[in-house]
Amino acid sequence: MIKAVIFDMDGVLIDTEKHLVRCWCQAAREAGFPFTRENGLELRSLAAKYAGPLLQERFGKEFDYEKVRNRRKELMNQVLKEQGIEKKPGVDTLLDFLRAHGIKTAVATATDEERAARYLKEIGIYDKFDHIVCATMVPNGKPKPDIYLYACEKIKEKPCDCMGVEDSPNGIRAALDAGLKTVMVPDLTEPDETLKKELFAVAKSLDGLIPVIEQENKC
Known part of the structure; x- marks a missing residue:
């Protein structure tokens, strides 16, 4: 039984991952690093405390994560403006289907509270969620399970009764390890064969999850 659906935001609810990856590439290259699209894809939903060491592992200790990240934010703000x-x-x-069927909803995002609220309000869906949970609210961001466990706590449902909706391996890992029925709606990449075996389902678009939920809740 699926009693709640918890969504990642970037790449799932809003089409921003393409900009994030491109802006990471530009910011890092401006700083003199041979940053590729693949490097940018690795950062999807990855908490800053893990992203910094990863990039220093890739490019050396001289990679100034905070400086490059701040420049990426500048570029991203410009694109979104x-x-x-x-x-x-x-x-x-x-979202309308979930509300009509009494299924709770939440967002579990690596984005901070201010920006998450602003983005969701801009596209008119902020009020369609029972809770908005951000990585700043938990000790460890994705790929650790903290944010999903906290979201389940906030909506007062067991992880096994919740569906987690993600688009990237880091987010999927977080939802799986939290014990959610984890589905992928691919954005920039498709799941590989190993990942497919761990997923509850894969859908081409968000509304493609409706029959998955209906089938599960008939059981």
């Missing part, structure tokens, strides 16, 4: 926030396909259809 020019282009706005785009919803991912099927967002409203799925």
Whole structure:
């Protein structure tokens, strides 16, 4: 039985991961590092406390994570100011379905509280969630399970009765290790064969999860 659905934000609810990866590449290259798209993909949903050491492992101790990250934020803010926030396909259809069927909803995002609220309000879905949980609220961000466990606590449901919706390996790992029924709605990458075996389901878009939920709740 699925009693709640907990969503990642970037790449799941809003179409921002493409900008994040591109801005990471630009910021790091401006600093003189041969940063590739693959390096950017590794950072999806990865908490800063893990991202910094990872990038220093890739590029050496001289990689100034905070400096590059701040520049990435500047670039990202500029892109979003020019282009706005785009919803991912099927967002409203799925959220309306969940509300109509009494299924709780939450967001579990690596983005800070201020920006998460601003982004979700901009696309008109902020009030459709019971709780917004950010990595700043827990000791360890993704890929650790803390944020999903805390989200389950806030909505007062057991992890095994919750579905976690993710688009990246780091987020998937967090949801799986928290004990949620974890589904992937691919954004920039598809799941590999190993990951597929661990997932509860894969859907092409968010509204594609409706039959998955209906089937599970018939059992």
